[in-house]
Amino acid sequence: MDLSYSPEELAFRDEVRAWLAKNLPAGLKDKGHYSKEELLRWHRILAKQGWVAPAWPKEWGGTGWNVVQRYIFEEELGYAGGPPLIPFGLTMCAPVLLRFGTEAQKKRFLPRIYQGEDLWCQGYSEPGSGSDLASLKTRATLKDNQYLVNGQKIWTTLAHYADWIFCLVRTHPTGEKRQEGISFLLIDMNSPGITVRPLMLMDGAHEVNEVFFDDVQVPAQNLVHEEGKGWTVAKYLLGHERMNTGRIGESKRQLAKLKEFASSTIKNNARFRDRLSRLEIELIALEITNLRFLDRMRRTGQPPGADVSMLKIKGTEIQQGLTELALECTDPLAGDEKSLALQKKYLSMRKTTIYAGSNEIQRNIIAKMTLGL
Numbered sequence: 001m002d003l004s005y006s007p008e009e010l011a012f013r014d015e016v017r018a019w020l021a022k023n024l025p026a027g028l029k030d031k032g033h034y035s036k037e038e039l040l041r042w043h044r045i046l047a048k049q050g051w052v053a054p055a056w057p058k059e060w061g062g063t064g065w066n067v068v069q070r071y072i073f074e075e076e077l078g079y080a081g082g083p084p085l086i087p088f089g090l091t092m093c094a095p096v097l098l099r100f101g102t103e104a105q106k107k108r109f110l111p112r113i114y115q116g117e118d119l120w121c122q123g124y125s126e127p128g129s130g131s132d133l134a135s136l137k138t139r140a141t142l143k144d145n146q147y148l149v150n151g152q153k154i155w156t157t158l159a160h161y162a163d164w165i166f167c168l169v170r171t172h173p174t175g176e177k178r179q180e181g182i183s184f185l186l187i188d189m190n191s192p193g194i195t196v197r198p199l200m201l202m203d204g205a206h207e208v209n210e211v212f213f214d215d216v217q218v219p220a221q222n223l224v225h226e227e228g229k230g231w232t233v234a235k236y237l238l239g240h241e242r243m244n245t246g247r248i249g250e251s252k253r254q255l256a257k258l259k260e261f262a263s264s265t266i267k268n269n270a271r272f273r274d275r276l277s278r279l280e281i282e283l284i285a286l287e288i289t290n291l292r293f294l295d296r297m298r299r300t301g302q303p304p305g306a307d308v309s310m311l312k313i314k315g316t317e318i319q320q321g322l323t324e325l326a327l328e329c330t331d332p333l334a335g336d337e338k339s340l341a342l343q344k345k346y347l348s349m350r351k352t353t354i355y356a357g358s359n360e361i362q363r364n365i366i367a368k369m370t371l372g373l
């Protein structure tokens with residue numbers, strides 16, 4: 001097993017790092033929340049460089065980088081501290097279209113996702129159907145080449161910014177297997193009958209929404225894959241969703257900032273020092289685990305499978321742990337800008353162990369896949 005970078009990979013890392021240092025606008029660094037314009041600005045800078053969708057096939061704008069280069073790039077992006085790339089179009093809908101879409105769907109949607117002309121959101125969860133996704137109730141009935149969609153989605157991240165939503169809908173009544181009869185539909189957010197209502201998160205941010213569908217008409221050509229086979233598409237997409245939840249580069253940046261911010265606590269508080277060291281060791285262990293998966297992918301060409309769940313669990317626990325330590329160094333009553341930002345960050349990171357499939361569900365996946373339970 002080879003866990004070190006080759007001289008070529010190190011040169012590639014330096015090239016990416018230098019480019020980011022030059023091209024990431026200072027005003028976009030380390031902001032907790034970004035406006036739609038800020039998110040799209042960074043997306044378009046990367047698109048212009050040809051780096052916004054490294055994993056796509058080259059004919060659609062991919063870079064042709066191997067898995068290690070893609071990992072290095074993601075880590076450097078996170079470490080640079082810029083706005084996140086919105087994953088719903090780039091790393092969720094696009095891989096689905098590339099795998100299951102028609103040529104017409106690919107031609108229509110992929111270039112617009114690449115250029116940041118369409119922003120997408122993900123319509124999977126419903127009230128009562130989050131972990132138990134197969135119980136979803138939003139219905140779509142086909143009539144005269146149009147689906148009529150009725151129902152509700154919840155926790156829909158950035159629905160208030162989005163131009164399109166990909167949705168799991170029930171096209172056939174629940175049968176013996178609940179996973180059957182679900183379909184994957186692409187829906188224009190400007191369609192009549194769609195209402196978006198904000199849900200405020202506990203850090204005060206408007207990031208997620210409820211989305212209501214009231215007799216929304218969707219052309220039949222917006223169905224992806226076969227009718228009733230949406231669960232296959234959904235599972236394929238979830239694997240992609242969890243690939244980037246480890247966020248090692250971003251955690252390294254947070255760790256470096258915490259060490260700087262907490263320097264006097266580190267000096268005077270042995271217990272704090274202990275916990276910080278433990279977290280740093282866990283981060284190094286996560287990185288090595290990630291490199292191990294990459295080495296295997298590089299050698300076998302096989303996707304990581306249930307291992308992705310391990311990255312999600314440890315990555316999000318580390319992200320939360322870092323904000324917990326940072327919070328301990330702030331005075332809750334100080335009210336200064338820095339303390340408030342850290343308090344908000346702490347609250348904001350509570351969500352990471354819930355979204356993209358809660359960590360309890362990830363543990364179930366690992367148990368099932370690796371222990372055969």
Ligand SMILES: Cc1cc2nc3c(=O)[nH]c(=O)nc-3n(C[C@H](O)[C@H](O)[C@H](O)COP(=O)(O)OP(=O)(O)OC[C@H]3O[C@@H](n4cnc5c(N)ncnc54)[C@H](O)[C@@H]3O)c2cc1C
Nearest residue numbers: 122123124125130131155156157351354355356357358360
């Ligand atoms: C900030 C944020 C953004 C989100 N963005 C989106 C989005 O853009 N699109 C979208 O579709 N969804 C989104 N979600 C929804 C997210 O996927 C769900 O919240 C998540 O799947 C959990 O579902 P739930 O909220 O219904 O909780 P439930 O499924 O009701 O779970 C409640 C608790 O029970 C635990 N639990 C449930 N079942 C089991 C089990 N079998 N074994 C052990 N423990 C279990 C869970 O881990 C959790 O702790 C987002 C959520 C958050 C918090």
